[in-house]
Amino acid sequence: MIWLLILVPMLAGIAAFGVRNNPARRALLVASAAAHSGLTVAAWFWMPSPVLNGWFALDGLGLLFLSITSALFLPVSVYAVSYLRRESSGRIQDIEEGFLFDNAPEATFTACLLLFLAAMTLVTVSQHVGLLWVAVEATTLASAPLIYFHRHHRSLEATWKYLLICSVGIALALLGNFVLAVAASSTPGSEPIPMVFGNLITHATRLHVPWLKAAFLLILVGYGTKMGLAPLHTWLPDAHSESPSVISALLSGALLNCAFLGIIRTQQICVAAGLGDFSRELLVGFGLISMVVAAVFIVGQNDFKRMLAYSSVEHMGILSLGIGLGGVGVFGALLHAVNHSLTKAMLFLVAGNILGAYHTKSTTEVRGVLRALPVSGVMWLAGLLAIIGSPPFGPFLSELTILKASLDHGRTIVAIIYLALLAVIFIGMTTVALRMTQGETTKAPQRESLIAILPPALLGVGILLLGLYIPPVLNNLLHETARALGGL
Amino acid sequence: MNTDIILILLVLTNLRLLGAGRLGASVRTVAVQGVLLGVLALLTHHDNLTVAVLLVALSGMILKGVVFPWLLFRALREAEVEREVEPFVGPILSLLAGVAALSGSLWLARRLPLPESPGSSLLVAVALFSILVGLFLIITRKKAISQVLGFLVMENGIYAFGVGLVLESPLLVELSVLLDVFVAVFVMGIIIFHISREFDHIDTHELTNLKD
Numbered sequence: 209m210i211w212l213l214i215l216v217p218m219l220a221g222i223a224a225f226g227v228r229n230n231p232a233r234r235a236l237l238v239a240s241a242a243a244h245s246g247l248t249v250a251a252w253f254w255m256p257s258p259v260l261n262g263w264f265a266l267d268g269l270g271l272l273f274l275s276i277t278s279a280l281f282l283p284v285s286v287y288a289v290s291y292l293r294r295e296s297s298g299r300i301q302d303i304e305e306g307f308l309f310d311n312a313p314e315a316t317f318t319a320c321l322l323l324f325l326a327a328m329t330l331v332t333v334s335q336h337v338g339l340l341w342v343a344v345e346a347t348t349l350a351s352a353p354l355i356y357f358h359r360h361h362r363s364l365e366a367t368w369k370y371l372l373i374c375s376v377g378i379a380l381a382l383l384g385n386f387v388l389a390v391a392a393s394s395t396p397g398s399e400p401i402p403m404v405f406g407n408l409i410t411h412a413t414r415l416h417v418p419w420l421k422a423a424f425l426l427i428l429v430g431y432g433t434k435m436g437l438a439p440l441h442t443w444l445p446d447a448h449s450e451s452p453s454v455i456s457a458l459l460s461g462a463l464l465n466c467a468f469l470g471i472i473r474t475q476q477i478c479v480a481a482g483l484g485d486f487s488r489e490l491l492v493g494f495g496l497i498s499m500v501v502a503a504v505f506i507v508g509q510n511d512f513k514r515m516l517a518y519s520s521v522e523h524m525g526i527l528s529l530g531i532g533l534g535g536v537g538v539f540g541a542l543l544h545a546v547n548h549s550l551t552k553a554m555l556f557l558v559a560g561n562i563l564g565a566y567h568t569k570s571t572t573e574v575r576g577v578l579r580a581l582p583v584s585g586v587m588w589l590a591g592l593l594a595i596i597g598s599p600p601f602g603p604f605l606s607e608l609t610i611l612k613a614s615l616d617h618g619r620t621i622v623a624i625i626y627l628a629l630l631a632v633i634f635i636g637m638t639t640v641a642l643r644m645t646q647g648e649t650t651k652a653p654q655r656e657s658l659i660a661i662l663p664p665a666l667l668g669v670g671i672l673l674l675g676l677y678i679p680p681v682l683n684n685l686l687h688e689t690a691r692a693l694g695g696l
Numbered sequence: 697m698n699t700d701i702i703l704i705l706l707v708l709t710n711l712r713l714l715g716a717g718r719l720g721a722s723v724r725t726v727a728v729q730g731v732l733l734g735v736l737a738l739l740t741h742h743d744n745l746t747v748a749v750l751l752v753a754l755s756g757m758i759l760k761g762v763v764f765p766w767l768l769f770r771a772l773r774e775a776e777v778e779r780e781v782e783p784f785v786g787p788i789l790s791l792l793a794g795v796a797a798l799s800g801s802l803w804l805a806r807r808l809p810l811p812e813s814p815g816s817s818l819l820v821a822v823a824l825f826s827i828l829v830g831l832f833l834i835i836t837r838k839k840a841i842s843q844v845l846g847f848l849v850m851e852n853g854i855y856a857f858g859v860g861l862v863l864e865s866p867l868l869v870e871l872s873v874l875l876d877v878f879v880a881v882f883v884m885g886i887i888i889f890h891i892s893r894e895f896d897h898i899d900t901h902e903l904t905n906l907k908d
Contacts, residue, residue: 356890361894364903371880379851379854386854418808
C-alpha cells in the first residue's frame, strides 16, 4: 500500500506530461488526488506494513503529516481546475507592471503538481535518514517549476532564490546526515548502527555525543531553511507571493511541514540519546527568532500574499517553539501543524479569489471585499481571525496549549515574549483584515464560481470543527505521537 | 597509492576556482574535482572493492566529470554570456579568503576527535574547506552559473566527507542522492536559460525586485 501511495501520484504525474487534452488532464489531477486521499483514509484503518527493509514505513508521525498533505491536496486540486480555466486564455497582463506574459504549459504544471505530491508522500513514509533527504530535495525540485508558472521576471527571481537557497540549505542537511553516520559508526567491537530512525533511537545511547550534537545543528539549519525558520526564511515570502495561489497554499500548508518532519525525527534521536535539553533550547531559540522576524515584517506589510507568507514564518516558529518546550507543548505543536495547514491553505485560496477580482496584491487598494465577493469576503475575515488565534477556531486551542506548556515548565519569560509577539501580529493582521473587507467599493457584487469557493469553505469548516471538537481518532493519534516524541 | 595526494589536488582545484577569471576554466576545474572524488572513493575502498562501490564511484565520475560540464557549457552557449567570472570580490582577495578558510578548516579538523575511523584528519579539513569555498563562491559571484558551480563545489566537499570516512550507505541511497543532484543542476540550467532570455544576462545582482 505504501508503494501505491507513492506510485499513484508519480505515474499520474508522468502521464500528465503526455495528455494533450486539457479537460482530460484536469480530470486526471482530481482523480489521482482523490485516489491518494482514499488510500490515506484507508491507512488510518489498516496500518500499511513496512516495505524495503523497513526503509519505507508509516508510523503515527508519518501518518499525521501524510494526512495533512492529502487533506490539503484534494481541495487544492479541485480549486486548481478553476484556476487553470481562468488562466488558460493566452497571454495575460501582469497586475503590477502591466506587461504581457505567458504561462508555463498547463501539462508541465499539472505534472509537476502530481510529482510534488509524490515527493511529499515519500517524505512522510521515509524511515531511512538518507532517503528522507532525497525526498526533501525532490520536493524542492518538483515545486520549482510550479513557482515559475507565470513566466515573467519576478517569478523567475523568486524561483532562482528558492532553488538556490533551499538547495544550499538542504546540502547542509546532507552533511548533517554524514556527521550523524560518523556518530553512529563509533565504538570499537560493535557493528555500526543502521541509518534508520527506529534503529538510531533504540541505540541512541551508543551514539558519539559531540558528533551527534553537530549533526543535529546541521540538520536543524538545513531543514530549517526549507521549513522557513528565520534567519533562513528569505526565500519564503518571495516564493509565496509570486507563485500562483494554489501553489502558495501547498507550499505553506504541506511543504513546510515536510521539512519540519525531518527536524522532529532528528530531535527524537537527540531526546533518546539524552541530549534533549541541548536540542530543545535550540528549537526554542529558532522558534522565538522566527516569531520576532515575522512580527516585524507583518506589521505594515503592503502585500497580502507576503503577509500570509510571513505569517507562515511565524507559525513555523510556533511549531518549533512547541516541540522545544516539550511536555504538553509537543502535543500542541502537532495539533498546531494540522490547524495551521488547513487555515493557511484556505487563506491562500481565498487570496487567489481576491487577486482574481481586484488584480492587485496591495492591502491598501483592496477595499470592500465583503460587498464585492460576499462569500470570499466572509472566508477571508474568518480565516484571518483564525490564523491570529481567536476562538472558536482550531489555532486558538493549539496556541493556548503551547502557552500552557511554557507556563508548566516555569518558562515565564518565554511565555511573555510569545504572548507579546502574538499580540503584535494580532493587531497587525486585524488591521489589514478589517481594511480589506470593510469599506466602499466600486465593484458590483460578483457571482463566484462554486469550485473556487467550495474548497476553501471546506477547509474553513475543518478548522472551525477542530476548534470545537477534536475527533477521538485524531486525538488518540496526536497523543500517541506526542508520547513517542517524549512529550506529555 | 596514498589518498593524501588526491586530497591535496582537491585543495589546489579549490584555490584555482577562487582565482579563476574565465567561466569555462571554472567549469573544467569543477569537472576535474568530480573525477578526483571518484578516484578518492575507489582508493579508500581499494581493499574491499565491491560492485556497489564501483557503480557509485563510476556513475559519480561520469555525472560530475562529463554530464554536468556538458550541461553547464550548453547553458553558457545558449545564454550567450560573456565568459568572464565578474566577481564582487577580486581574485587576489578571494585567494586570501581561501587561505584563511583553509587554515581555519585545518584548525577545526584537528580539534574534532574522529571516533574510530580510518579517515585522516586531513580529509575532514579538505571537506570543510571545499564546503566553505563553495559557500564563498555562491555569495561573491555575480553570475547565476557561478552560483551553480559554487553549489557543486559545496556538494563535492560533502561527498568527499562521506566517501573518505568510509561511511557505508546503501547503494539505493547513494544513487538517489546523485540523481537528486543531477536533477538540481538540470533544473538550475533551465532556469539560467530563462534568466538569460528574460534579462539578456545572467547577473543575479539584478534579481532584486522582490523585497519588503
